[in-house]
Amino acid sequence: MEETRRKLGLFTLKPSLRRPIAMEKAQQRFEKLVLALSSDMYRYAFFLCRNEDLAEDLVQETYMRAWRFLGSLRDESKAKSWLFTTLRREFARQFERYQPRFDDVDPDLLPGERSSQLEVLVIRRAMLGLPLKYREPIVLQVIGGYSGEEIANVLGVPRATVNTRLFRARQRLRKIFEGGVSDIDFDETEVSS
């Protein structure tokens, strides 16, 4: 942990200046969550809101909330799910409050690890163009590594609905990937139970 902090350029307080042990433990726990999950959180946020600035705001707000309620996280293995759910709520809250325009991003200009590949850019654009209800489960699956059951829990919808959305989203993206279609046109009917 200390090594990671040094790499990030974060100052480490001398033992004599540190906070009480309980607080120090909470701080270490929080730092672990930030260091391990902030990148995935940002990617999830970005695919939700499609705005770089707002995505960072969402991540910041989510972590601030997480810090305030860190004590309620009993099971460390559920941290990712807890944070993703918190971020999703924060997104809903901001959307309700501001009704911002989320489509002001040019996906071709977004930097990515392999963004020089045309097919990656094409799929990224197609992902961003999916309606939210299709975009979110596939992002949770690809970025979050969630199973269908876990996605159903996060979204609060039946597993069958998640399967339908994943199937349609993947099928559509795969067709675009294979050059079959160039636009997003969905049949909105889906299994709901």
Added chain:
Amino acid sequence: MNCLEFRRLVDTDPDTKAEEFIRHKAQCESCAAFASRAARFCSTLSAAARIEVPENLASRVLLRQSFSDSRVLFSRRSALALAASITVVAGLALSGTYLLRPADPLAQEIFTRIRQASDTFEYKTLLDNQAVAEALAPVGLDLTGKLEKVTYAGQSMLGGKLAGHIVIQGEWAPCTVFLVPEINVASKYTIHGDNLKGVVVPFDGGALVIVGSPEESLEPVVERVKSSFRWRRA
């Protein structure tokens, strides 16, 4: 499992380790080929999802948490130590450089100035470019392009320097713009305060500060302003 069920599973749970799935794949050449194509697609999908994360995001989260933590009373030495850590995170030398981070004095000054100049948001008349140019000339700024939707143009003291101060209409609400001369800003970053968000970007040897409402996309405003001004060189 039949071929239809197999292919549906590929599109819903491509990483499944279900025995039936594996058995069918071993037995059906066509479905095995389908799964192979799908695996290549999955790899592309993963790459497409790997949007680059802003530099120092984790540091900024931890930094904000450090300052927001009202439960902890830092000693003066701790505060100084933390300030030192911020310096490292920002990577900015303090000699002639302002540390423009949310908790830093100049960032606070920006929000204070905006509060003090709240009357500037009341102006509704659009200024023509000549009026804008005349208002900012004393600061050493030349208006080199056409800048529209400006409702206020003047000067403010910021960081001990005379800065250009304009209010420009954004997509959602008025945005405050400060053009601060001779301040080294290493790279673009965001600031927050007073239910506002801002962005600080290096600009022609100085800094461009734009602050707007949280829903505003500041990038278009940055581009509009950047393309319209230049510092006058001695």
